[in-house]
Amino acid sequence: MTVNPAQTAPWTAPHASGAVDATVHVPGSKSVTNRALVLAALASEPGWLRRPLRSRDTLLMASALRAMGVGIEEGVGPDGSGETWRVIPAALHGPATVDVGNAGTVMRFLPPVAALADGPIRFDGDPRSYERPLNGVIDALRILGARIDDDGRGALPLTVHGGGALDGGPVSIDASSSSQFVSALLLSAPRFNQGVEVRHTGSTLPSMPHIRMTVDMLRAVGAQVDTPESGGEPDVWRVTPGALLGRDLTVEPDLSNAQPFLAAALVTGGKVVVPDWPARTTQPGDRLRRIFTEMGGDCALTERGLEFTGSGAVHGIDVDLGEVGELTPGIAAVAALADSPSTLRGVAHLRLHETDRLAALTKEINELGGDVTETADGLHIRPRPLHGGVFHTYDDHRMATAGAIIGLAVEGVRIENVATTAKTLPDFPDLWTGMLGN
Ligand SMILES: O=C(O)C1=C[C@@H](OP(=O)(O)O)[C@@H](O)[C@H](O)C1
Numbered sequence: 546m547t548v549n550p551a552q553t554a555p556w557t558a559p560h561a562s563g564a565v566d567a568t569v570h571v572p573g574s575k576s577v578t579n580r581a582l583v584l585a586a587l588a589s590e591p592g593w594l595r596r597p598l599r600s601r602d603t604l605l606m607a608s609a610l611r612a613m614g615v616g617i618e619e620g621v622g623p624d625g626s627g628e629t630w631r632v633i634p635a636a637l638h639g640p641a642t643v644d645v646g647n648a649g650t651v652m653r654f655l656p657p658v659a660a661l662a663d664g665p666i667r668f669d670g671d672p673r674s675y676e677r678p679l680n681g682v683i684d685a686l687r688i689l690g691a692r693i694d695d696d697g698r699g700a701l702p703l704t705v706h707g708g709g710a711l712d713g714g715p716v717s718i719d720a721s722s723s724s725q726f727v728s729a730l731l732l733s734a735p736r737f738n739q740g741v742e743v744r745h746t747g748s749t750l751p752s753m754p755h756i757r758m759t760v761d762m763l764r765a766v767g768a769q770v771d772t773p774e775s776g777g778e779p780d781v782w783r784v785t786p787g788a789l790l791g792r793d794l795t796v797e798p799d800l801s802n803a804q805p806f807l808a809a810a811l812v813t814g815g816k817v818v819v820p821d822w823p824a825r826t827t828q829p830g831d832r833l834r835r836i837f838t839e840m841g842g843d844c845a846l847t848e849r850g851l852e853f854t855g856s857g858a859v860h861g862i863d864v865d866l867g868e869v870g871e872l873t874p875g876i877a878a879v880a881a882l883a884d885s886p887s888t889l890r891g892v893a894h895l896r897l898h899e900t901d902r903l904a905a906l907t908k909e910i911n912e913l914g915g916d917v918t919e920t921a922d923g924l925h926i927r928p929r930p931l932h933g934g935v936f937h938t939y940d941d942h943r944m945a946t947a948g949a950i951i952g953l954a955v956e957g958v959r960i961e962n963v964a965t966t967a968k969t970l971p972d973f974p975d976l977w978t979g980m981l982g983n
């Protein structure tokens with residue numbers, strides 16, 4: 546964890562003078578957009594993505610696929626409406642270089658795609674990308690028939706020497722450090738000669754909703770997937786080889802990026818409406834309805850979207866976030882403002898996210914006067930009166946939005962490098978001040 550020297554002066558997080566009352570249109574889901582791009586690139590016919598997220602992570606995914614030969618054009622959908630990407634699959638080829646930035650989805654989902662390409666594909670990224678685990682993907686691909694040159698650490702940088710096809714078949718991996726290992730292998734598997742059988746052998750598996758998202762999206766483009774939930778063995782997923790359909794998909798709003806706005810309603814005793822909240826979704830952010838209700842809010846899904854109301858009181862929570870780890874920074878920020886302590890559990894793997902999120906949250910909240918301690922797998926948060934100061938973000942978009950939540954209730958919180966929100970939510974400062982009516 547290194548402090549990033551601010552590229553610009555810290556951003557003074559707006560302090561809320563009263564209860565917020567706003568409707569916030571949240572841009573598309575990162576996780577859905579990047580899965581949809583991969584699946585559309587591997588399809589046997591063109592497809593459309595409507596309302597895709599355009600952020601650092603998704604633009605890196607689109608550039609990487611373009612570098613391997615895929616056509617991704619700006620356009621309008623078949624019904625003539627909406628901002629759309631038209632994805633035109635092509636024979637994948639190298640040589641190409643992929644910049645993964647610090648996007649877990651790009652660094653993990655694309656090496657299997659590269660194994661299907663003809664020619665060398667080099668993967669590189671931000672310094673932090675060298676520290677994030679990739680061994681599950683690298684080791685599995687080698688077992689499935691790929692040739693990969695790396696420096697032996699099970700991480701970036703590396704080169705996949707694609708041979709134009711991959712055998713596939715059975716493989717065991719330990720995905721306890723990232724669910725994205727499983728998702729990565731499943732997403733490309735319809736194009737492997739024998740499909741894939743992925744067996745997870747670790748003791749824990751985080752982010753199950755994201756694996757369900759992978760399975761649902763594969764099935765939606767015609768893949769046959771057997772899962773533990775569809776009567777298969779525990780911790781085993783099977784994908785049958787077959788052609789994928791090109792589809793017209795509208796991307797749901799990013800419910801994890803809705804988190805700071807819902808938190809604003811909770812913390813200020815106000816109301817925020819998020820239009821287009823899906824009635825049924827695999828996104829982990831949907832769990833906020835339950836978590837933030839337990840912390841003092843109230844919500845209803847209406848024809849306007851999700852209507853979330855704060856009561857004026859914010860309560861602590863004892864919760865296992867293993868399935869929804871990416872919600873931890875925002876929940877920790879709310880918990881620091883609550884009227885009772887919180888225990889957040891099941892998220893040891895967050896130490897390997899954009900930054901060590903458990904260390905970063907502990908340090909930054911405590912520097913504002915808080916009382917947070919790290920546990921083996923999470924955080925204890927005892928609310929204390931907080932004061933202003935610089936909130937460092939460690940190139941982590943969710944640290945920046947967590948700091949902004951605290952800034953609503955605490956005057957003088959300044960967010961270092963708020964521009965890091967561009968990873969998944971480039972419009973964050975404007976959406977935030979817009980919500981506050983400034
Ligand atoms: O597959 C995905 O889209 C994601 C899976 C999760 O990763 P981990 O299982 O590594 O936590 C999540 O935290 C990340 O933000 C997005």
Ligand SMILES: C=C(OP(=O)(O)O)C(=O)O
Pocket residue numbers: 647648649650871898899943969
């Ligand atoms: C962990 C996250 O991202 P990534 O896709 O880079 O793993 C996140 O967005 O919280």
